[in-house]
Every structure is written in structure tokens, then in C-alpha cells.
Amino acid sequence: MKRSHQNLRNCCLLSICFFFFLGDLQADSFKEEVDSLIARLRSLRNTDVQYERKSDWSRLSSRFQTMLKTMPMGDSKSRAMFHYAVVEREIGERAQDSEKLRLSAELFEKMSTADTQHELADDALHSAYLIYRDLLHEEASVARIKNDFSDVFPRSELIFLLDTNEAGVEGKRRHSSQKNRGDSEKPLIFLDPGHGGEDEGAVGVSGIREKDLVLTLAKLVEKELIKSGCCRVALSREYDAFIPLFERTALANRLGAELFVSLHVNAHEENAAKARGFEVYYVSNESNPKAIELVSRENRQMQETQGFGVQTFLSELYWRGAIEISKPFAHKMYSTLRKKLPKESDGMEIVGRGVHSAPFFVLFGAEMPAVLLELFFATHPDDAFLLSTPQFRNQLAQAIVQGIQEELTE
Ligand SMILES: [Zn+2]
Numbered sequence: 277m278k279r280s281h282q283n284l285r286n287c288c289l290l291s292i293c294f295f296f297f298l299g300d301l302q303a304d305s306f307k308e309e310v311d312s313l314i315a316r317l318r319s320l321r322n323t324d325v326q327y328e329r330k331s332d333w334s335r336l337s338s339r340f341q342t343m344l345k346t347m348p349m350g351d352s353k354s355r356a357m358f359h360y361a362v363v364e365r366e367i368g369e370r371a372q373d374s375e376k377l378r379l380s381a382e383l384f385e386k387m388s389t390a391d392t393q394h395e396l397a398d399d400a401l402h403s404a405y406l407i408y409r410d411l412l413h414e415e416a417s418v419a420r421i422k423n424d425f426s427d428v429f430p431r432s433e434l435i436f437l438l439d440t441n442e443a444g445v446e447g448k449r450r451h452s453s454q455k456n457r458g459d460s461e462k463p464l465i466f467l468d469p470g471h472g473g474e475d476e477g478a479v480g481v482s483g484i485r486e487k488d489l490v491l492t493l494a495k496l497v498e499k500e501l502i503k504s505g506c507c508r509v510a511l512s513r514e515y516d517a518f519i520p521l522f523e524r525t526a527l528a529n530r531l532g533a534e535l536f537v538s539l540h541v542n543a544h545e546e547n548a549a550k551a552r553g554f555e556v557y558y559v560s561n562e563s564n565p566k567a568i569e570l571v572s573r574e575n576r577q578m579q580e581t582q583g584f585g586v587q588t589f590l591s592e593l594y595w596r597g598a599i600e601i602s603k604p605f606a607h608k609m610y611s612t613l614r615k616k617l618p619k620e621s622d623g624m625e626i627v628g629r630g631v632h633s634a635p636f637f638v639l640f641g642a643e644m645p646a647v648l649l650e651l652f653f654a655t656h657p658d659d660a661f662l663l664s665t666p667q668f669r670n671q672l673a674q675a676i677v678q679g680i681q682e683e684l685t686e
Pocket residue numbers: 470471477478486539540541574
């Protein structure tokens with residue numbers, strides 16, 4: 277009796293294990309398909325701004341829809357739901373179809389409540405919020421989400437973005453408007469908070485995300501620049517939105533910006549305990565082996581969509597010109613940051629890693645001095661702590677402002 281009991285128990289355990297194993301296998305088999313649909317979505321977003329490939333969009337929408345019907349709960353399903361909502365929003369924006377937009381907002385909300393622990397859950401609720409606020413103008417839904425957000429996601433950085441202004445002048449592309457518009461004599465500084473939307477950038481200690489950190493920093497820099505009265509400011513994105521890389525420099529060129537500053541936070545998975553500090557980059561068509569990993573991460577958005585080589589479409593003349601104007605700015609920015617930032621803060625060392633050059637897509641085609649700042653490592657506990665401290669963020673923003681002002685007075 278006892279023995280058969282034991283057997284039964286083993287049998288149950290085995291089938292439970294088998295069940296989980298099967299569950300894992302199923303989830304994994306979906307993972308590949310979800311990844312490939314996400315890559316297709318990014319490609320469409322990057323290349324079909326005008327909504328010319330309607331059938332590709334609707335095929336993508338139905339593939340997400342069909343797949344979701346048979347998926348078990350889990351990471352792949354949550355990611356699929358999130359990106360299905362993105363597809364519906366993109367179609368809704370392009371076709372100016374409010375039914376699609378409403379469906380998208382509902383899907384985002386559904387995803388955020390179905391899996392509140394998922395890393396995209398707060399993004400999902402924030403995305404629903406933005407659709408209700410900027411695209412559907414539904415005050416009641418805006419108020420409802422705003423009211424609930426901090427209860428559901430008390431640790432989300434996105435809480436601070438709920439009060440930021442409405443989408444900029446270009447509506448659906450969500451670029452910022454220029455600040456101090458009347459003061460057209462003043463030089464325009466273009467700030468580019470890296471990543472955004474479903475492109476999270478680096479994810480670090482206790483889940484801090486590059487896309488949120490750099491947006492917060494860009495807003496601080498913007499505030500300080502406007503306060504100083506030195507210049508006008510434009511941002512590539514005002515809030516958590518996906519903007520294709522090439523659109524960022526294109527907009528800066530179109531606005532006639534004097535300087536281009538792209539803000540990023542670094543990460544090092546394998547050497548998380550050691551790699552830390554800030555560094556300044558300018559664009560070049562060469563890169564040292566150390567920079568290659570970083571470049572491939574920062575360029576990921578384009579590589580997934582375009583798949584072309586770095587050197588193929590810009591002339592030697594372009595590279596020489598870009599290096600000539602950007603290299604001195606990069607050095608000036610670095611030495612200002614080093615000078616203005618303390619040697620340590622809260623007992624933690626502030627490490628400077630120097631000036632480097634690398635082929636970052638986001639700097640390609642800029643017609644003005646352009647730098648990319650890698651502001652500390654989200655994966656290092658001390659750096660992550662510094663970045664989460666309001667006092668240090670302010671110091672950092674002020675140092676960047678100083679670097680910009682010194683380049684302007686040159
Ligand atoms: Zn980045």
C-alpha cells in the first residue's frame with residue numbers, strides 16, 4: 277500500500293515535471309515566432325511611415341491575433357500581446373482609425389493587468405495612457421489611469437512622465453516641438469534621449485532601464501538650458517516613444533540644430549561587477565574592438581531592420597567632415613564632464629573612461645557637431661545607484677549643459 281502510494285506520488289511528480297517541461301518547450305517554440313514578428317514590426321515601422329504597405333500591416337496584425345489564441349500564459353504571450361497592441365496603434369495612427377486606436381489601448385491595458393510583474397507591464401499601461409490622452413482625447417480614461425498608475429507600479433520611472441506635455445507638433449511621429457520658438461536668433465540644441473517605446477536599451481540593476489533614465493536626464497538638461505537663456509532646445513522624443521534612428525538626425529538637420537547630443541546609459545553583462553563610468557563618443561567609420569559590442573547594442577534597432585553594412589552608404593568625404601567637426605566637441609564635452617562632476621559621490625567613485633569613436637547609426641548623417649554620451653553603467657551597482665539619485669542626476673545634467681555652453685562660445 278505504502279509502496280503504491282509512493283509510486284503514485286512519483287508518478288504525479290513526474291507528470292508535473294513533464295507538464296512544466298512541456299510548458300517550457302511550448303513557450304520556447306513561441307518565443308522564436310514572437311521574436312520574428314517583433315523584428316517584422318520594427319522593420320515596417322522604420323520603413324513604412326506613409327502607410328503604403330497596408331497589406332503587410334494587416335497580415336502582421338492577423339498573425340499576432342492567431343498566435344495569441346493558442347499561446348499559454350508566460351513571457352512570450354505577454355510580449356506578443358504588447359506588440360500586437362503596438363501594431364494596432366501604428367495602424368490606427370497611420371490610417372487615422374479611432375477604432376484601431378481604442379482596440380490598441382484596450383490591449384495594452386489588458387496586457388498590463390494580466391501580467392503585472394512583466395517588465396513591459398508598466399510600459400503597456402503608459403502606452404494606453406498616451407493613446408487616450410494624445411490620440412483619442414478621452415479625459416475620463418486619462419484620469420482613471422493616472423489615478424491608478426502609482427498604485428499598480430509604485431517603482432516605475434514612467435510615473436514621472438505622466439505629467440509631461442502632449443505630443444509635439446508632428447503629431448504621430450511624436451517629435452518634440454522647439455522650445456523658445458520666438459527666439460529664432462538663438463542657436464538650437466538637439467537632445468536625443470536614446471531608445472524608447474519597445475526599444476528599452478540597457479536594462480540594469482533592479483530593473484532600471486536606459487530608455488527611462490535618458491529621458492529623465494534629457495528633460496533636466498533641457499530645463500537647465502532654457503533657464504540659462506543660451507539657446508533653444510528640441511528633443512527627439514518627449515516621452516516613451518519609438519523613433520527610428522535615422523529620423524533623429526534627419527529632424528535635427530531639418531530644424532537646423534547647432535549641436536546634436538545623444539544620451540545613453542551603458543551596460544556590460546559579462547563584466548557587470550567591474551565595468552563602470554562615463555564616456556563620450558563621436559562618429560567614425562572605424563572602431564576599436566572594445567567598442568564593437570557597444571555599437572552592436574546601440575545599433576540593434578537598425579540592424580534588425582536594415583541589415584546593411586556600416587560603410588556602405590556614406591562617402592569618405594562625409595566621414596572626414598563628421599570627424600573633423602565632432603571630435604573637438606567630444607573632447608570638450610568629456611573634459612567638462614570630468615571637471616564638473618565630483619571625483620566621488622556618496623562614497624562612490626565617479627569613473628571617466630575617456631573619448632572614443634565608433635560607427636553609431638544614430639549619429640550618421642548629422643550635419644552639425646554630434647556626440648553620443650554613454651552615461652555610466654546600468655549594470656554596475658554603484659553606477660546604477662548614482663543614476664537613481666536625483667541630486668546626482670542634477671549634477672550630471674548641469675555638467676552636460678556646461679559642456680554644451682562651452683562648445684557654443686567657442
Ligand atoms: Zn543606448
